[in-house]
Amino acid sequence: MACLEHPGIVPVHDAGTLDDSRAFYCMKYVEGQRLDQYLRNIRALPERLKLLERIAEPLAFAHSKGILHRDLKPENVMIGPFGEVLVMDWGVAKVKDAVRPEAGTEVQGYSSSSLSIDLSETAHGRILGTPGYMSPEQARGETDSIDERTDIYSLGAILAFMLAGGGPEELDRSGPSQPVPRSLRAICAKAMAPDPATRYASVQELSSDVAKYLESLPVTAYREGIFERATRLFARHRVAIVLVAAYLLMRLLFILLSRP
Numbered sequence: 001m002a003c004l005e006h007p008g009i010v011p012v013h014d015a016g017t018l019d020d021s022r023a024f025y026c027m028k029y030v031e032g033q034r035l036d037q038y039l040r041n042i043r044a045l046p047e048r049l050k051l052l053e054r055i056a057e058p059l060a061f062a063h064s065k066g067i068l069h070r071d072l073k074p075e076n077v078m079i080g081p082f083g084e085v086l087v088m089d090w091g092v093a094k095v096k097d098a099v100r101p102e103a104g105t106e107v108q109g110y111s112s113s114s115l116s117i118d119l120s121e122t123a124h125g126r127i128l129g130t131p132g133y134m135s136p137e138q139a140r141g142e143t144d145s146i147d148e149r150t151d152i153y154s155l156g157a158i159l160a161f162m163l164a165g166g167g168p169e170e171l172d173r174s175g176p177s178q179p180v181p182r183s184l185r186a187i188c189a190k191a192m193a194p195d196p197a198t199r200y201a202s203v204q205e206l207s208s209d210v211a212k213y214l215e216s217l218p219v220t221a222y223r224e225g226i227f228e229r230a231t232r233l234f235a236r237h238r239v240a241i242v243l244v245a246a247y248l249l250m251r252l253l254f255i256l257l258s259r260p
Contacts, residue, residue: 001027001090003065008058008085030088032081036074039162048162049214053207054085056155060203062087063148066096070146072154073133074161094146133157136194149196152206156191156199159210163188183213186222 002012015025032038035051042048055077059069069076069090076089135153137145163180187209193199200206209219216236218224 006058006061030078032078034075035077038079049210052159056203056207058087068094069151070094073130149199152200153192156188160188183219183222190221
């Protein structure tokens with residue numbers, strides 16, 4: 001975490017070793033609500049989707065530094081009193097070899113010796129994560145094959161939670177109070193594909209599809225039909241279409257009424 005400096009990630013202020021040889025680290029104290037609690041008062045779908053975009057930002061940043069979270073779930077996302085979004089609990093994060101500090105180097109003031117990681121608890125065969133939110137490869141204990149797409153699966157599961165008001169399995173039941181649009185279902189399905197190769201290649205791609213949906217643009221995960229395309233275009237340009245229709249109607253009435 002000392003490698004990560006982002007508004008959406010709780011900073012580490014200090015780290016070291018106590019007199020009795022126990023290691024410690026000190027972090028910013030965070031107040032707020034967990035995502036699963038916060039969503040109880042957020043009913044509007046656009047607000048929920050914007051929250052997902054903000055969760056994706058620190059995750060994408062961590063990936064750019066070669067760090068995987070591996071335990072994304074609503075309970076590990078905190079919403080602060082001013083609406084700030086924080087991704088919490090990086091306790092089982094995986095650090096890629098490309099960003100491991102060399103001996104003698106410092107990362108944000110901490111020497112590489114204080115940043116050494118004992119991988120015995122995260123070795124191949126260990127199942128790390130939360131059922132319902134961890135990817136199939138995590139569930140199989142395939143630690144060596146885990147990459148950014150593992151977190152993308154978990155982010156897709158969080159999106160499903162936001163849409164259905166429950167776990168990802170709720171999307172296939174009658175649980176949601178509102179029908180979930182097919183394009184959003186497709187985004188969830190692509191993010192949570194069993195085969196990592198068919199998931200989004202990056203968090204940015206997933207976030208981009210969510211942004212396109214919010215802007216009434218076609219998403220890459222779903223091939224819409226002609227009727228769906230017409231409906232989406234009408235929703236996107238409703239005001240302009242209504243104004244043009246009203247103008248044409250007035251012109252027609254003027255022509256009809258002006259005839260002798």
